[in-house]
Amino acid sequence: MYGRIWMNVDKLAHHLHLRAGDVGRYALLPGNPDQVASIAALLDAPEFVARNREFETWRGTLDGERVLVTSTGVGGPSTALAVEELAALGVDTMIRVGVSGSMRPDAANGELAVLTAAIRDEGTTRQYLPVEFPAVADLDVLLALREAAERAGVPYRCGPAHTKDSYYGETEPDRMPLAAALTERFETWRRGGAVCSEMETAAVFIVGTVLGVRTGSVVMMWSQDAIDTGAAPSSDPLFATAVDAVRALIAAAPRSGAPVRSAAGA
Numbered sequence: 450m451y452g453r454i455w456m457n458v459d460k461l462a463h464h465l466h467l468r469a470g471d472v473g474r475y476a477l478l479p480g481n482p483d484q485v486a487s488i489a490a491l492l493d494a495p496e497f498v499a500r501n502r503e504f505e506t507w508r509g510t511l512d513g514e515r516v517l518v519t520s521t522g523v524g525g526p527s528t529a530l531a532v533e534e535l536a537a538l539g540v541d542t543m544i545r546v547g548v549s550g551s552m553r554p555d556a557a558n559g560e561l562a563v564l565t566a567a568i569r570d571e572g573t574t575r576q577y578l579p580v581e582f583p584a585v586a587d588l589d590v591l592l593a594l595r596e597a598a599e600r601a602g603v604p605y606r607c608g609p610a611h612t613k614d615s616y617y618g619e620t621e622p623d624r625m626p627l628a629a630a631l632t633e634r635f636e637t638w639r640r641g642g643a644v645c646s647e648m649e650t651a652a653v654f655i656v657g658t659v660l661g662v663r664t665g666s667v668v669m670m671w672s673q674d675a676i677d678t679g680a681a682p683s684s685d686p687l688f689a690t691a692v693d694a695v696r697a698l699i700a701a702a703p704r705s706g707a708p709v710r711s712a713a714g715a
């Protein structure tokens with residue numbers, strides 16, 4: 450059983466403003482609402498569905514199966530709302546499609562990261578599970594993303610993300626009162642093998658685990674130079690990889706609305 454969510458008087462989910470009949474099993478989750486239409490353009494018959502706050506939703510189909518694209522906004526709190534409401538409406542497979550800062554000096558600007566896990570250096574997921582509980586991707590979704598990146602022929606690597614709450618705590622630690630601690634912790638995550646730093650994957654993985662939905666995450670890594678100069682690499686390989694992974698998951702799955710597994714503790 451998925452959790453209960455608030456529906457408003459028009460029978461719309463409180464934050465996403467979606468109705469029960471609006472969704473299918475699959476959703477792609479960019480952070481940025483401005484990216485939703487561009488990702489949906491890679492689906493068949495894309496159409497706008499709803500917008501409220503930072504949550505914009507389009508939908509289309511892939512091989513006849515409905516696929517949603519819903520923005521999560523920045524950070525854990527809004528991402529948890531999106532995952533909760535999509536799961537309650539019937540989505541059982543969700544993939545974050547995002548941007549991150551590279552933590553690997555040898556990574557090319559624009560290289561993709563297929564995220565296996567997330568360091569829970571944020572607050573939202575601690576209100577779901579103690580911090581000792583690992584934030585991990587669903588294995589089928591993870592493998593579908595890795596195979597899609599391989600097929601795309603783009604540079605990519607797999608590994609854990611660092612998920613945090615403060616963007617400027619990562620990019621400008623020196624001007625924070627906690628400068629020394631932030632810098633030391635960031636170096637610790639890097640030495641432990643974190644590939645990139647971003648702000649949503651821990652919430653996608655942990656809330657997905659608690660609700661019993663499959664989740665994955667693929668992000669494009671910006672180099673520090675790109676962040677400093679604002680010279681963003683193209684998002685095309687990122688979007689194409691995420692959509693290709695959904696297509697493969699659809700091909701591998703029976704067509705039904707049945708949940709993939711039950712919610713944690715159910």
Ligand SMILES: O=P(O)(O)O[C@H]1O[C@H](CO)[C@@H](O)[C@H]1O
Pocket residue numbers: 479480481522523524546547548549616647648649
């Ligand atoms: O582009 P998105 O997917 O939002 O990802 C990254 O960009 C935002 C910060 O600028 C954070 O949300 C971070 O996770």
Ligand SMILES: O=c1cc[nH]c(=O)[nH]1
Pocket residue numbers: 548549550551616619620646647648671676
């Ligand atoms: O360095 C970066 C770049 C994008 N998003 C982040 O959270 N950090």
